[in-house]
Amino acid sequence: MKKRISSTKLRLPARAVSLPARVMIHEIPTGVRGLDDILGGGIPEFSFNIIGGAPGCGKTTMAHQIIFANATPKKPALYFTVIGEPVLKMLRYQQQYSFFDESRLGKDIRFVSLSDVVLEKDLNAVLEEIMKQVADVNPGIVVVDSFRTIVRKASATIGEAEMQSFIHRLAVFLTGWEATTFLVGEYAVEEIRNNSLFTMVDGIFWLSQVTERNSVVRKLQIMKLRGQASAPGLHTVRISNSGLQAFSRTLGLGGGKTKSLRRRRLSTGIPELDKMLGGGILEGDSLLVAGPSGTGKSALATQFIAEGIRQGQPGIMAIFEERPDGYTKRAGTFGLDLNAAIQKGTLEALYLRPLDLSVDETMQEILDAIKRIGAKRLVIDSLVGFEMALAPGFRADFRESLYRMIGALTAAGITILSTVEVEDNFTELAFSHYAISFLTDDIIRLRYVEIDGQLRKVMAVIKMRGGNHSKDIREYVITNQGVVVIHPRRTDYEGLITGIPRRSGPRLAQQNEAAPEPKASK
Amino acid sequence: MRNLARCLIAYEAPEIRSFETEIPAGFPVCEKLRLHLATFMGKTGFHTLLARSLVLSIEEVPWLGAARARADDSLEGLEELRAQIDPEEFSEGELVVAAQLLGLLVAFIGEKLTLRLVREVWPEVPLDDWNSNEGRNNEKTN
Numbered sequence: 001m002k003k004r005i006s007s008t009k010l011r012l013p014a015r016a017v018s019l020p021a022r023v024m025i026h027e028i029p030t031g032v033r034g035l036d037d038i039l040g041g042g043i044p045e046f047s048f049n050i051i052g053g054a055p056g057c058g059k060t061t062m063a064h065q066i067i068f069a070n071a072t073p074k075k076p077a078l079y080f081t082v083i084g085e086p087v088l089k090m091l092r093y094q095q096q097y098s099f100f101d102e103s104r105l106g107k108d109i110r111f112v113s114l115s116d117v118v119l120e121k122d123l124n125a126v127l128e129e130i131m132k133q134v135a136d137v138n139p140g141i142v143v144v145d146s147f148r149t150i151v152r153k154a155s156a157t158i159g160e161a162e163m164q165s166f167i168h169r170l171a172v173f174l175t176g177w178e179a180t181t182f183l184v185g186e187y188a189v190e191e192i193r194n195n196s197l198f199t200m201v202d203g204i205f206w207l208s209q210v211t212e213r214n215s216v217v218r219k220l221q222i223m224k225l226r227g228q229a230s231a232p233g234l235h236t237v238r239i240s241n242s243g244l245q246a247f248s249r250t251l252g253l254g255g256g257k258t259k260s261l262r263r264r265r266l267s268t269g270i271p272e273l274d275k276m277l278g279g280g281i282l283e284g285d286s287l288l289v290a291g292p293s294g295t296g297k298s299a300l301a302t303q304f305i306a307e308g309i310r311q312g313q314p315g316i317m318a319i320f321e322e323r324p325d326g327y328t329k330r331a332g333t334f335g336l337d338l339n340a341a342i343q344k345g346t347l348e349a350l351y352l353r354p355l356d357l358s359v360d361e362t363m364q365e366i367l368d369a370i371k372r373i374g375a376k377r378l379v380i381d382s383l384v385g386f387e388m389a390l391a392p393g394f395r396a397d398f399r400e401s402l403y404r405m406i407g408a409l410t411a412a413g414i415t416i417l418s419t420v421e422v423e424d425n426f427t428e429l430a431f432s433h434y435a436i437s438f439l440t441d442d443i444i445r446l447r448y449v450e451i452d453g454q455l456r457k458v459m460a461v462i463k464m465r466g467g468n469h470s471k472d473i474r475e476y477v478i479t480n481q482g483v484v485v486i487h488p489r490r491t492d493y494e495g496l497i498t499g500i501p502r503r504s505g506p507r508l509a510q511q512n513e514a515a516p517e518p519k520a521s522k
Numbered sequence: 523m524r525n526l527a528r529c530l531i532a533y534e535a536p537e538i539r540s541f542e543t544e545i546p547a548g549f550p551v552c553e554k555l556r557l558h559l560a561t562f563m564g565k566t567g568f569h570t571l572l573a574r575s576l577v578l579s580i581e582e583v584p585w586l587g588a589a590r591a592r593a594d595d596s597l598e599g600l601e602e603l604r605a606q607i608d609p610e611e612f613s614e615g616e617l618v619v620a621a622q623l624l625g626l627l628v629a630f631i632g633e634k635l636t637l638r639l640v641r642e643v644w645p646e647v648p649l650d651d652w653n654s655n656e657g658r659n660n661e662k663t664n
Contacts, residue, residue: 086564087562087564087567088563088630091631092630092632095631095632095635102632102634102638103638105639106638106639106641111563112562113564116560116566
């Protein structure tokens with residue numbers, strides 16, 4: 001007997017009648033450090049892509065990194081070489097990279113030359129050969145290098161429609177065989193507009209070399225990527241022994257933590273300065289120390305980092321102007337043993353002076369170092385040196401890049417002390433050349449003043465976003481203890497910030513005053 | 523490279539005796555390498571290596587000057603030379619050409635990769651105890 005089911009029971013729950021789930025596109029890793037993030041996770045599986053650009057940009061190396069990152073004996077990579085760079089030379093050069101593992105050749109990675117078919121036969125024969133090899137090997141990744149050569153050879157005899165048909169059949173076949181494909185080719189940007197190949201592919205990885213004055217910087221742009229959102233714009237690429245490394249121009253912009261409301265105050269290592277700062281620098285703040293040459297910016301930075309180490313907060317010193325050994329030596333004269341901290345792994349000195357540096361690379365270096373030692377404090381000494389190390393093309397964007405970098409690092413809970421050299425003049429109190437004060441939370445200004453026939457030094461806390469601070473202008477000296485704030489606020493002078501103050505109080509009996517700095521008296 | 527070439531020639535020799543009724547026209551080791559390497563580097567690529575090996579061998583084995591690498595990668599004139607030359611001398615010629623061919627591969631792609639390719643062609647041949655010190659000095663010492 002059939003059981004009657006009431007109409008209410010027949011009603012399916014809302015979820016059961018919802019639309020079927022969308023297809024999940026798996027992403028495969030590129031093996032190129034930084035590129036997966038730029039792509040939004042990796043390369044969409046089974047996609048049909050172009051790696052294009054001018055010669056010498058790293059197209060073949062990128063293709064090799066992709067195959068070495070993905071090929072397995074079950075799903076090997078099939079690398080078709082076509083005229084262009086002979087395979088022997090390709091292997092000769094590619095094996096210099098650290099990712100190249102010759103033990104995987106023949107098993108996970110197979111090279112097949114298409115040169116003879118391309119030279120002697122037509123596109124149908126080329127397609128047939130590719131189909132035959134793919135059917136034999138069942139690859140997960142297919143690379144055709146250089147695809148441009150196939151097209152150029154065939155273009156002499158066939159029309160656009162026939163070429164489109166070839167590309168279409170190739171794309172359909174390779175996707176049908178569940179292969180992720182990379183067509184490598186030398187193209188100029190202007191060729192993209194009227195070339196149907198670029199319409200048909202799912203992804204365009206565009207590599208270029210940007211020249212400005214004597215500097216050449218490699219760039220990567222993801223011009224197109226079907227199925228997922230990639231980071232827009234031109235990203236810096238560097239080629240080293242490890243192959244290509246990409247530095248996203250959006251590095252650090254997403255996923256940052258917001259600063260907690262209850263933040264600790266960190267000591268600078270200079271007790272009187274801590275008092276001026278209302279107890280110290282707020283954790284996660286960016287502090288700018290601005291002053292002319294010789295006012296003790298680096299000394300102050302050293303004390304800040306050394307105090308952190310003393311309190312169990314590992315630190316990074318990104319140094320652009322002098323060598324780390326000079327830095328540690330000077331710290332030694334203040335009684336601060338930075339070498340011991342370096343050896344212990346609680347301090348890292350990054351000496352960043354490669355040619356044509358980009359802010360993104362610097363940020364990556366610093367982020368890597370922070371991760372390595374769990375750093376809580378960072379010194380950038382100095383912003384002027386940093387700017388000088390950049391390729392000219394990056395200098396134009398220095399302010400924007402610095403904003404991004406400091407934002408990313410402070411969001412990660414790092415407390416940053418940056419130094420900047422400013423020239424003292426006698427009409428205004430400039431904080432820096434860059435108008436970057438908006439991106440720092442706190443500013444300390446150091447300057448020279450002429451008092452009683454001596455060139456002395458004063459400091460003032462100009463700005464502190466997170467709280468109140470002393471408004472005093474205090475005199476300080478640099479002794480064998482480092483920067484030491486000596487005098488309380490002086491009320492017998494006006495116009496100290498001009499550098500040429502006027503005496504407003506009574507002149508005290510003039511003594512033969514010894515220079516307050518032991519360094520100066522020697 | 524001579525040791526490696528000798529090892530491969532020795533391995534190929536009994537195979538020829540058991541499977542071939544006639545002695546092959548070319549050098550068997552070079553021929554086997556051609557079949558594998560032509561897929562990998564194209565016919566032109568292999569032809570260039572073979573032709574260069576032949577030229578490099580002439581200094582050591584002058585009678586090879588009468589041979590020439592054809593476009594199909596067989597060695598022209600080898601059949602006639604085999605009939606005229608003492609079999610031991612002929613074997614020496616094969617050894618030198620094969621060694622030069624392997625030496626060129628080592629010069630271009632290094633010993634590790636060359637041995638990998640050789641292993642793909644002769645997976646049964648034990649190559650672990652092969653002494654490479656006699657070869658060209660193209661390897662980086664890590």
